[in-house]
Amino acid sequence: MTANHASGEIGVTLDDADVLFRPSLLAISSIGSPKDIIEAFVYLLDPPRTRAQEARQFRLALHVLSCCADSPDHLDALLGYYDDSMVYHPGAMPPDDIVTIAQHLIRHGVAGVSPKGEEPMIKGEPMREFDASKFAAMAVAHLGMSEADAWNLTMTSLLSALRSKFPPDKSSATSITEKQYTDSMDWLRRVNAQRNAKRQ
Numbered sequence: 001m002t003a004n005h006a007s008g009e010i011g012v013t014l015d016d017a018d019v020l021f022r023p024s025l026l027a028i029s030s031i032g033s034p035k036d037i038i039e040a041f042v043y044l045l046d047p048p049r050t051r052a053q054e055a056r057q058f059r060l061a062l063h064v065l066s067c068c069a070d071s072p073d074h075l076d077a078l079l080g081y082y083d084d085s086m087v088y089h090p091g092a093m094p095p096d097d098i099v100t101i102a103q104h105l106i107r108h109g110v111a112g113v114s115p116k117g118e119e120p121m122i123k124g125e126p127m128r129e130f131d132a133s134k135f136a137a138m139a140v141a142h143l144g145m146s147e148a149d150a151w152n153l154t155m156t157s158l159l160s161a162l163r164s165k166f167p168p169d170k171s172s173a174t175s176i177t178e179k180q181y182t183d184s185m186d187w188l189r190r191v192n193a194q195r196n197a198k199r200q
Contacts, residue, residue, distance in 0.1 A: 007157040008108025010101055014078045014092055020070040023109025025132040026151040027068045034129035041110045044103050058095055061102035068105050112155035
């Protein structure tokens, strides 16, 4: 198993089993609603101040790793699990490592990580919701990808590809959220309209 660390993947080996954690758009979308995803992002990256917050952060970290795993096999042995009485049974991975990896995954899966020295492509007001389908549509519209390949992208890999195709104009304040977002959704509406017309 080879993890693509540049795109945010993490590979872990437990005995003879390999587990790949990939924060793809599809995996991130399974965390919850668009609002839930941003709440998880903020809660995971914000240092807990109480034991209750620490416990909630850990449960969120487990959830994020479960969503990003390429297979549910071996997860209980690796990460541990909560039983029906909400008692946590530890796995092979230390709790601090679980939180650290979850933070890494959600950064690459939601915000995207820019190379050192590069300006972030997404600017403006902080997101209140993360709608993964909009970013998948952006990849299909502007990068010519299939829907399956688009949903398999992480935000880091999506932004890297868009940066290569649309080099940032350092003299321009135009951000991807203002221009590319609108173009992508207009394209998606046209495609859906054509599909619906053919079905009738």
